[in-house]
Amino acid sequence: MGTTQLETAPEPKYWHLKTVLSDALDTEFSVGEILPNERDLAARFGVARATLRQALEQLELEGRLQRRRGVGTTVAPPRVGVAVDPARHTWPGATGDDWQPVAAEEAATVPAPVARLLERAPGEPVHVVRRSRVSAGRPVAAELLYVRTDALPGCADPAGPDPAARARAVLHALQALDLDGQDRTVELGSASAEDAKQLDRLPGAPVLVVTTRYVSGGRPTAVAVSTYRADTCRLTFGERAAEPVLTG
């Protein structure tokens, strides 16, 4: 807060601003409270609005703030813990998972990385199931599940006008297979236009991308690409997953 900073210079303004704001959030604000608007904040701290926004972006990335166009900036609640690895080996769609089927279709083209994981040529058809995950009343993740069509011979019929019903049919057929195992990767990504809409965020919002491969009969049978909101989610793994805030 000093005035003369003779040799503390090399620290960028937005970085210093961020720490000041972060401390203020801890001491002077409570969850859900709305902050002054960006123009006022910038004026108060004597910086350009762009600089103030750089600090706010960092804080939003860390899950401290939530910004909504047309509304304002509010103090975000602590990140929600979502269980990703239920030690038990089960297919997606098993009873008790937190996902809701949205739609399904048989697609001829899949992203190249997914095709590689499935050990299929990019042109061969696969079932594509879109699902949604909700926690504490808020959407936390969107998913695209790819299943080899030849693994579900009884499910080759795409009939039914209801997209959600088709999705449930594919998921139900999966449960009959033996599951040898699964492996997972987690990386940072940015939300596609569709995922963003499903997650109630803007396109490009940071997401944690969880890629799960399911192995059955000695070969990869399904691949799930789940995108979690990085600002509001904390992924939990292991035995006693997600103690602080979790439903059941």
Place this chain on the structure above:
Amino acid sequence: MGTTQLETAPEPKYWHLKTVLSDALDTEFSVGEILPNERDLAARFGVARATLRQALEQLELEGRLQRRRGVGTTVAPPRVGVAVDPARHTWPGATGDDWQPVAAEEAATVPAPVARLLERAPGEPVHVVRRSRVSAGRPVAAELLYVRTDALPGCADPAGPDPAARARAVLHALQALDLDGQDRTVELGSASAEDAKQLDRLPGAPVLVVTTRYVSGGRPTAVAVSTYRADTCRLTFGERAAEPVLTG
């Protein structure tokens, strides 16, 4: 400004720019190649430099680009898969892990969240060990490991002028304990000044924060906070962790 775009408007320029650049990276550039500088690129696409930078930031976040001040922007190699969950239950520092001890000290103050995980009051002393993880010759993660001092009675002596030696001593003492289990969380964060230096990034760079809690004797004994470079790392979990990107 260029021509009339009557109804293609709602897509932000930087978003469109990002997809154009992404396609160009796939088709016209190879890994390691350097791109034209930002001023030239901005001029070529007819946008302000700030807008061009917004697109580049997204691509860097997705691990497609690498930018270094004073050098330039290069096409990044595919993300490195790093194994995080070696199904085997072992303490940090067990033979065969990929971490290098850097230093250790006995600290009286620990971050509040860590103290809570350790079920210690924020004031009680703990061992703090800093470690570094290197993969493919590049630093990929920095870690702070917190260990209850009362769990390592034989290690109460902080002697030794060599920081790395002290770190090894703490890790070695850990191995003698029984390990009941461990649980983990993954979330998005931004690099602190120290982590940034260790990771060869700028402060605030996006990182994947892995928090691991080790339980011994029925109570939490150690907590590791590992920060992985989000731009270059893909965390892998499960049995067949981290098989190289290409399957031939």
Place this chain on the structure above:
DNA sequence: AAGTGGTCTAGACCACAGC
């Protein structure tokens, strides 16, 4: 209509790498 955050511009200067 008013107020918010989101996008965009055209400049300027700074910090750093390499010659």
Place this chain on the structure above:
DNA sequence: CTGTGGTCTAGACCACTTC
């Protein structure tokens, strides 16, 4: 030194929500 990316400014307009 030159050239690069990083920071910062002061303004403008747009998209959205709310009243």
